[in-house]
Amino acid sequence: MPTIQLNHVSKTYDRGDNLSVHGLNLTIHEGEFMCLLGPSGCGKTTTLRMIAGLEHASGGEIRLGERIVDSQQAGLFVAPEQRQLGLVFQSYALWPHLTVAQNIEFGLKLRRLPRSERQHRLQTVMATLGITAYRDRYPSQLSGGQQQRVALARTLAVQPQILLLDEPLSNLDARLRLEMRAELKRLHQQCGTTMLFVTHDQWEAMALATRIAVMQGGELQQVGTPQEIYDRPANRFVAEFVGTPPINLIMLDHSTLFAELLHAYLRSLGETTAPLATVGIRPERIQIVPHPTSTAPALRPLQLKARLESILPTGGSWILEVSVAGQSLLLTTQQPPLQREGETLVITVAATDCHLFDTQGLRCELRALSTTPVAHATSPHCYQE
Known part of the structure; x- marks a missing residue:
């Protein structure tokens, strides 16, 4: 052939x-x-x-x-x-x-x-x-x-x-x-x-x-x-274009408190190879945890309290729409959500699950991950809805 x-x-x-x-x-x-x-x-x-x-x-x-x-x-x-x-x-x-x-x-x-x-x-x-x-x-x-x-x-x-x-x-x-x-x-x-x-x-x-x-x-x-x-x-x-539900895109233009918290979290871990403008997070990479936890500083995920806005069952999984610090996010879960619409839940976002894009929309990377302690449940970077 x-x-x-x-x-x-x-x-x-x-x-x-x-x-x-x-x-x-x-x-x-x-x-x-x-x-x-x-x-x-x-x-x-x-x-x-x-x-x-x-x-x-x-x-x-x-x-x-x-x-x-x-x-x-x-x-x-x-x-x-x-x-x-x-x-x-x-x-x-x-x-x-x-x-x-x-x-x-x-x-x-x-x-x-x-x-x-x-x-x-x-x-x-x-x-x-x-x-x-x-x-x-x-x-x-x-x-x-x-x-x-x-x-x-x-x-x-x-x-x-x-x-x-x-x-x-x-x-x-x-x-x-x-x-x-x-x-x-x-x-x-x-x-x-x-x-x-x-x-x-x-x-x-x-x-x-x-x-x-x-x-x-x-x-x-x-x-x-x-x-x-x-x-x-x-x-x-x-x-x-690739991904259903679509990827969450967060513009780092300081229009929402969530964007500021996320930007500060990433800056605490290292510098990007190009000026950072947008962060993408796949819905399935946003995790729901029972309650805020305190773990070792290195690569600790960002923890945030969010309001559950809507629940969309799809048969074998659930699509959840949450709002956190002025930002609307979609996430997916394979387990029925324990919370009801209007209630609060805790989500985590890890740096390794963030797709970083520069001002031209091209992919960029973190140069090196810092061991500096980053946001956790009781730090100033943690937002409670």
Whole structure:
């Protein structure tokens, strides 16, 4: 399976400075499951279409393996049908007048494969995706999930070296989406095909990808494993976009007492590598404790009393909205809250759970952690709601 390489790839539709994709550098390794993740209009589908050959790149170079398939500078453009890749659209695009078997076999007939080879591939791919029982049905007689399997089977039957998927699960209900995610992951592990998957669903990307490329405004924001993207977001956009409930962002502009307390707490531990402007805290990293405690000074978390504003049950967990020192925060817990709305609880925030961003929105770090005693339950830095 070839590697996909994009070197300084740009795309504009109006021959001006309004770029849909701007100077994109990205390598998708052989056998990798890469997800392009980002909001609508960020350039992810345009990128996929340029790789597929459905769009001409306005600048830069696209390589599939050692072969250049698109380069304005070199005057090269390889037609889509010569790129040996498969494309699955958001719309299943099945022929309504053909049966499941005929839809899957359609591409094989265009390649003029012998009948015996066509039948072998047809049976193999239908068995792999569990749709053998539907071979004589028409698309109108299938559910959404079954139609999606047929669309995948039609693409896999031609044995593409690269599989491109443009939000193929967005038309399915929640249960079918979950089933098809598991199906795609199993399929990738079984076939080892290089896959590029476009989605705006962060959990879809987290569940499927070996690596994620986050895009915004036509530019690449961060590339990494799902855990790297979640645990060490490169900037504020990535931190905000990935995570449900969304990350708590605290602006250190002295607009709230909480921001001042948090800033003082972090300053007591060390200095940041760049001017600190924003702190992000994931909801699941805010801990609820039964009562204020006094522990060893080193790396002691900041303890605060907060007012419980609302409780949102989600089935297996609870989302709590609390207010503390003029700041509203979201936190999650796996245990039913003991307090009721309007009552007071004690929360803790640890420095190791804080994501720090500078004035440009880029990630920064604490240079060194100090052993100076920091805020605890009875110190001036502890606020009681």
